[in-house]
Amino acid sequence: MHIDAIVLDNFKSFGRKTRIPFYEDFTTISGPNGSGKSNIIDGVLFALGLARTSGIRAEKLTDLIYNPGHHGESDTSGPREATVEVVLNNADGTLDRQQVVSAAGTDKIGDVETIAIRRRVKETEDNYYSYYYINDRSVNLSDIQDLLAQAGIAPEGYNVVMQGDVTEIINMTAGTRREIIDEIAGVAEFDEKKAQAFEE
Ligand code: ATP
Ligand code: MG
Numbered sequence: 001m002h003i004d005a006i007v008l009d010n011f012k013s014f015g016r017k018t019r020i021p022f023y024e025d026f027t028t029i030s031g032p033n034g035s036g037k038s039n040i041i042d043g044v045l046f047a048l049g050l051a052r053t054s055g056i057r058a059e060k061l062t063d064l065i066y067n068p069g070h071h072g073e074s075d076t077s078g079p080r081e082a083t084v085e086v087v088l089n090n091a092d093g094t095l096d097r098q099q100v101v102s103a104a105g106t107d108k109i110g111d112v113e114t115i116a117i118r119r120r121v122k123e124t125e126d127n128y129y130s131y132y133y134i135n136d137r138s139v140n141l142s143d144i145q146d147l148l149a150q151a152g153i154a155p156e157g158y159n160v161v162m163q164g165d166v167t168e169i170i171n172m173t174a175g176t177r178r179e180i181i182d183e184i185a186g187v188a189e190f191d192e193k194k195a196q197a198f199e200e
Pocket of ligand 2: 037038039163
């Protein structure tokens with residue numbers, strides 16, 4: 001399974017609906033500082049429910065809505081709503097139909113070669129709302145998380161390496177770095193078992 005495209009609409013610096021296509025194997029996004037590269041990754045984390053608001057560099061969810069006056073003057077005209085859709089290519093059957101059907105809560109979801117996960121945040125005068133969808137079916141965050149977990153994608157996983165993470169890993173002590181490698185390699189759980197065995 002891989003990402004086919006990300007569609008950002010009124011999300012962060014993307015004031016216009018923008019579709020970003022991805023290659024199957026490797027895609028690089030380049031651009032000057034502040035041009036919105038990280039905002040694209042924030043969009044993925046937002047749509048897939050993989051990060052808290054602070055993890056996508058916002059104080060509150062509604063800060064994610066495109067604000068034309070982001071650089072000083074405030075302008076709140078236009079729709080106060082942001083949407084991000086992550087289009088997953090599931091042609092290799094990473095997720096089977098039944099898994100998608102149970103996450104979406106219906107079998108009326110068409111074929112599952114393409115799985116579109118969409119999130120919308122909407123601000124009204126006195127409140128805000130957040131909605132998730134799988135192939136246009138309204139679902140809960142837990143449905144998305146359960147589905148993605150079956151493809152090995154989890155909030156606490158290392159699926160996304162954020163800006164600064166690499167520097168942090170370089171600067172940490174060899175011991176702490178080793179702990180992360182052990183965690184990824186799945187060795188950490190054996191260390192725990194070994195420690196338990198020694199205690200006994
Ligand atoms: P760098 O190379 O420095 O990492 P980048 O390409 O990753 O840069 P981003 O962090 O994705 O850049 O984009 C930052 C820009 O997004 C800033 O100019 C900021 O003003 C803008 N931005 C963030 N939130 C909003 C918003 N809600 N509305 C409009 N613009 C926003
Ligand atoms: Mg960046």
